[in-house]
Amino acid sequence: MKNNQFDNRDLVAFQEEPNINQTWRFQTTSSKIKRQMMGRNSFSLTAYAINAKFWIFRVGLPSKQAVKSRFKSLTGREAKWSEEKELFY
DSSP states (O other): OOTTOOOTTSOEEEEEOTTSTTEEEEEEOOHHHHHHHHTSTTEEEEEEOSSSSOEEEEEEOSSHHHHHHHHHHHHSSOOOEETTTTEEO
């Protein structure tokens, strides 16, 4: 595995924050991705589960393309759209 890749069992997803322009929510169960997000000034931790390995971060980016690019730099893979859950993963 490359340094920025993670185990496929870990969830990393993002979606647009409702009612807040140019704000996106990243959700992850990956400790590696969490550490990368904590190290960047643009991400802010907004929620986490105490008894489960799950973190939600908020980031302000100007476009969906910028978010997809950030997703790829974090995970090493292209973002795919889920119609069922209405988010990118």
